[in-house]
Amino acid sequence: MTSETPSLGRRIARLPGQFILALINATSILVIVAIVLVLMMLNRVETAGAQLASSVTDAAMSRLQVSPEDFRARLMSIDQKLDQLSSALENPGIADNNVLRQDLAALNRNITDLKVAAQGLTMAGPDVTEAALQQAGTVITNTLIGLRDCTPLPQTNTSETTPPSS
Secondary structure (H helix, E strand, C coil), X not given: CCCCCCCXXXXXXXXXXXXXXXXXXXXXXXXXXXXXXXXXXXXXXXXHHHHHHHHHHHHHHHHHCCCHHHHHHHHHHHHHHHHHHHHHHHCCCCCCHHHHHHHHHHHHHHHHHHHHHHHHHHHCHHHHHHHHHHHHHHHHHHHHHHHHHCCCCCCCCCCCCCCCCC
């Protein structure tokens, strides 16, 4: 058996094609690595977003000094009162004016309470922004440290983050 060894000229002629194939392989490997990193970062951003939403909600509820259930119940009662008033105003001949005025006065008080609560939340804006930036910085720092050391990324708990105090 004789094995034919390609001549030097043939090997040099095939070299550009092999070089292009190696570049394509390297590029495809880099694209795969980039996609995996993007997916990891999207997961981190989604997790950080959920944690941020939770801490902002907690901060808002603590600023209002009300539980989420109570706040939802208040909004539902206001919605029901608005429905009752709108139906009463659609049929002005049926409704009693005194009852309608009392309902409007109660609704105005509730709207005033909501306005005060909204102003309180507006004043809490810098605290919420500070908490958001701190949490984003922590997530980015932990991710970069984990990628640098090639270790599993630490999981952050929402219980570790506390809402800003008023």
